[in-house]
Amino acid sequence: MSESTSNAKGAVPASAEGADPQKRSAAFQIEDLHVWYGNRAVLHGISLNIPVRQVTGIIGPSGCGKSTFLRVLNRMHEFTPGVDVQGRIRLFGEDIYESRVDPILLRRRVGMVFQKSNPFPTMSIQENVLIGLRLAGIRNRGLLEERLEEALRMSALWSEVKDRLHAPGTALSGGQQQRLCIARALAIRPEVLLMDEPCSALDPIATAQIESLIRDLGQRYSIVLVTHNLQEAGRTADFTAFFLEGRLIEFGSTKKMFTNPSQKQTEDYLTGRFS
Amino acid sequence: MSPLSNSSDPKPESRREAANEDRAASRRFRIRKVVDRFFQILSVLSAIVVISPLLFVFVFLLSSGSSALTWDFLTQLPKPVGETGGGMANAIVGSCILVAVATLVGTPIGVLGGICVCEYGDPRLRLFIRFIADVLNGVPSIIWGIVVYSWVVLRMKTFSGLAGGLALSFIMIPLILRTTEDVIRLVPSVYREAGLALGLRRSQVILHIMLATAARGVLTGILLAAARVAGETAPLLFTAFGNRVWAAHLQEPIAALPLQIFVYAIAPYPDWHRQAWAGALVLLALVFCMSIVVRALTRQKSP
Numbered sequence: 001m002s003e004s005t006s007n008a009k010g011a012v013p014a015s016a017e018g019a020d021p022q023k024r025s026a027a028f029q030i031e032d033l034h035v036w037y038g039n040r041a042v043l044h045g046i047s048l049n050i051p052v053r054q055v056t057g058i059i060g061p062s063g064c065g066k067s068t069f070l071r072v073l074n075r076m077h078e079f080t081p082g083v084d085v086q087g088r089i090r091l092f093g094e095d096i097y098e099s100r101v102d103p104i105l106l107r108r109r110v111g112m113v114f115q116k117s118n119p120f121p122t123m124s125i126q127e128n129v130l131i132g133l134r135l136a137g138i139r140n141r142g143l144l145e146e147r148l149e150e151a152l153r154m155s156a157l158w159s160e161v162k163d164r165l166h167a168p169g170t171a172l173s174g175g176q177q178q179r180l181c182i183a184r185a186l187a188i189r190p191e192v193l194l195m196d197e198p199c200s201a202l203d204p205i206a207t208a209q210i211e212s213l214i215r216d217l218g219q220r221y222s223i224v225l226v227t228h229n230l231q232e233a234g235r236t237a238d239f240t241a242f243f244l245e246g247r248l249i250e251f252g253s254t255k256k257m258f259t260n261p262s263q264k265q266t267e268d269y270l271t272g273r274f275s
Numbered sequence: 276m277s278p279l280s281n282s283s284d285p286k287p288e289s290r291r292e293a294a295n296e297d298r299a300a301s302r303r304f305r306i307r308k309v310v311d312r313f314f315q316i317l318s319v320l321s322a323i324v325v326i327s328p329l330l331f332v333f334v335f336l337l338s339s340g341s342s343a344l345t346w347d348f349l350t351q352l353p354k355p356v357g358e359t360g361g362g363m364a365n366a367i368v369g370s371c372i373l374v375a376v377a378t379l380v381g382t383p384i385g386v387l388g389g390i391c392v393c394e395y396g397d398p399r400l401r402l403f404i405r406f407i408a409d410v411l412n413g414v415p416s417i418i419w420g421i422v423v424y425s426w427v428v429l430r431m432k433t434f435s436g437l438a439g440g441l442a443l444s445f446i447m448i449p450l451i452l453r454t455t456e457d458v459i460r461l462v463p464s465v466y467r468e469a470g471l472a473l474g475l476r477r478s479q480v481i482l483h484i485m486l487a488t489a490a491r492g493v494l495t496g497i498l499l500a501a502a503r504v505a506g507e508t509a510p511l512l513f514t515a516f517g518n519r520v521w522a523a524h525l526q527e528p529i530a531a532l533p534l535q536i537f538v539y540a541i542a543p544y545p546d547w548h549r550q551a552w553a554g555a556l557v558l559l560a561l562v563f564c565m566s567i568v569v570r571a572l573t574r575q576k577s578p
Contacts, residue, residue, distance in 0.1 A: 076472055108474035118465040122487045132473040135483060181469070188474065 026090075027052045027192050027222035028073060033087035035068055035077070035246075042068045044246045045087070050192070055218035057237030057254060058226045061269070064243040066226045070194050073224065074110040075103045092191065108136065111185035115197040117177035119169030119184070126165040128180055132188040147187050155183035156213050175206025179213065192222045199232060211236045230270060234258050242266045336559060340552035348553050353519050353535075359546045363554050365521050369436070369530035370558070373515060374505050376440025376525070381447030382497055386486075388448070389455025389493075394481050405456070411449040417509035419445045424513045436522055436529035439515025443504040450503065454496025458489040495569050502565040506558060508533035532558045 026049035354361030470480035522529035539551035
């Protein structure tokens with residue numbers, strides 16, 4: 001795993017434009033992924049590679065399976081009864097559904113940010129950021145303080161909250177709360193960040209801040225960004241995958257897909273001919 | 276009338292029908308207004324019926340009990356039969372001890388049971404436990420006295436504070452279980468998801484996130500259950516039994532306010548009757564204090 005990570009560093013060119021994502025080294029390699037809710041198939045044979053240190057946008061109409069896709073990447077679907085997963089998902093080469101993989105440890109490597117900001121209401125800003133580390137057993141105060149500042153700086157929140165780290169997390173504005181949730185996910189230093197429509201509940205200014213933050217984080221993290229906002233994918237994602245009715249229709253660099261999609265269905269969706 | 280409406284509605288009979296329709300509508304409207312008024316009055320009356328016994332009891336207790344409610348009453352032991360004076364200090368402290376024992380035993384079991392019902396287990400087991408808890412809530416409290424009598428008192432060969440506290444805890448457990456379950460269920464699942472996505476263990480999520488978020492509600496439930504059992508008499512009759520002196524430890528009979536009130540109220544001495552009223556006043560004050568704490572806790576919850 002560490003080997004493929006170091007390979008990845010060398011493999012990523014400065015610009016992603018026009019490159020084929022399938023030829024890059026991958027954070028996630030997904031092969032023939034099927035997901036069922038009971039008898040209903042939600043994903044039918046998805047195969048794609050999520051490139052390292054890029055933002056990969058997942059777009060598609062409601063119910064196309066994009067949120068489900070996100071949740072099987074960190075095995076969060078296991079808390080929903082009746083979900084069945086088939087196929088292979090490898091994270092930096094390691095099969096995440098192998099029996100010896102502890103889902104707890106997997107989720108520490110694959111962070112997640114949700115649609116609605118959800119800082120823990122009983123905790124201060126600082127406690128929110130550090131809860132993952134604290135409960136993972138880290139007691140060293142110096143290390144905790146260092147990680148606190150690191151995570152808040154990376155989520156562009158440090159200057160706004162550094163004087164009130166002990167204020168409740170819920171006292172922040174909506175956009176700040178969402179950045180706090182990003183900081184909380186970053187504090188445990190994940191390798192991949194999954195984002196499930198992180199801006200859909202925010203006003204335009206907060207959305208712009210988060211989107212620019214996602215672009216910055218995309219330099220260091222492999223990010224999977226599910227969004228139903230096409231402009232958002234266009235603005236933030238290096239690569240975009242288009243899902244329709246549980247199938248991957250097209251996957252490529254965002255620029256190419258938005259200017260010259262190769263599939264008719266993608267073009268129809270992007271031009272708003274169906275929704 | 277404008278030419279337009281004239282042309283659209285030229286026939287006189289249809290105009291007449293419209294007028295009839297209007298009259299019928301206004302009649303229905305008047306009836307509805309009367310019915311509305313009627314229900315308003317009915318609900319106000321019901322509210323008065325609900326509140327008045329409480330006020331009545333409170334005023335009556337104050338007038339009958341306050342004369343005997345002296346410093347001696349709060350600090351002295353009962354005097355031997357026939358002597359006037361003395362107090363219920365041992366019963367007041369005894370009631371507090373019994374409620375404390377019941378809370379210590381009942382809280383962990385009730386809270387953990389509530390957690391189990393809403394976080395673990397398959398849905399059928401959950402429904403079963405909830406059903407059992409509801410049935411237990413309906414069990415007459417004297418039954419708990421009998422159960423603890425046969426389980427504990429007969430085996431220890433003595434009435435005891437321990438047995439009394441245990442009997443009260445059996446009443447508290449289903450109450451605490453249901454409130455814990457209800458308030459944890461109220462915690463939005465996005466917090467559970469956020470915790471799990473951070474790589475926290477299930478138990479950590481439950482303890483540090485779900486229970487922490489619901490803590491005030493759980494505490495409220497515990498206090499309400501404690502207030503409820505503080506006034507129970509029946510389960511103490513043959514468990515705590517009562518005691519006219521201080522209990523040295525939990526393995527001997529202990530005094531409790533409701534028991535003392537019961538004994539004093541059916542005794543033939545007017546002085547004891549006065550003291551029974553005072554005891555009832557103290558008991559009501561204790562429960563009232565707990566309710567105020569509960570109010571304070573729940574008010575902070577919803578700003």
